[in-house]
Amino acid sequence: GYSKHQLDITKKLINYLKKNHYNNIAIRFHKDFGYGEQKLIKDKFPKLNTFTRENNNFFYDLLDKYSLKVFTSDYTANMQSILINHPSIMLIDKKNLPFNSDYKEIYDLLIREKIYFDNSNDCSKHIENIMENGLKNWWYSDGVQKAREKYLSIFCVKSNNLSSEILKILN
Numbered sequence: 001g002y003s004k005h006q007l008d009i010t011k012k013l014i015n016y017l018k019k020n021h022y023n024n025i026a027i028r029f030h031k032d033f034g035y036g037e038q039k040l041i042k043d044k045f046p047k048l049n050t051f052t053r054e055n056n057n058f059f060y061d062l063l064d065k066y067s068l069k070v071f072t073s074d075y076t077a078n079m080q081s082i083l084i085n086h087p088s089i090m091l092i093d094k095k096n097l098p099f100n101s102d103y104k105e106i107y108d109l110l111i112r113e114k115i116y117f118d119n120s121n122d123c124s125k126h127i128e129n130i131m132e133n134g135l136k137n138w139w140y141s142d143g144v145q146k147a148r149e150k151y152l153s154i155f156c157v158k159s160n161n162l163s164s165e166i167l168k169i170l171n
Helices: 002-024 037-044 076-083 101-112 120-133 135-139 142-155 162-170
Strands: 026-029 049-052 069-071 088-091
Touching (some): 002 037, 069 076, 076 088, 101 142
Parallel strands (some): 026 049, 069 088
């Protein structure tokens, strides 16, 4: 299912980007789903930088080394990356992990601002473009930042006083 799809979409993206960015790409595996996906990637791309949760507990350490995060899954760390305003792209095939239709408007906005892709080739072309023309120009543009804020306002509850708010709800 989904985990094999993640591997397929990741391999396609690496193949597209291999020519110019191979040495600057790293994969951090979320976990081993039991069919040897880490070995498959390491065998296919032996010089690729790879990390696991076991050898690198804090994905924030990788953000210093890599300027763009592309994720093929829908985990909390992805939202954290967007929350701290680290350039991030979602590459998730809607056929294998469809988004909730209640949120179609926000996903359409993410697609329009080129934050969300469901095609490895289109995603790699966008990455090539923003790396050549300025990653920060794209990420900090008004449209991308507004889409980011809208996404966070819907999917990520932020609070400066979480303990008080939880206590208020419990009372």
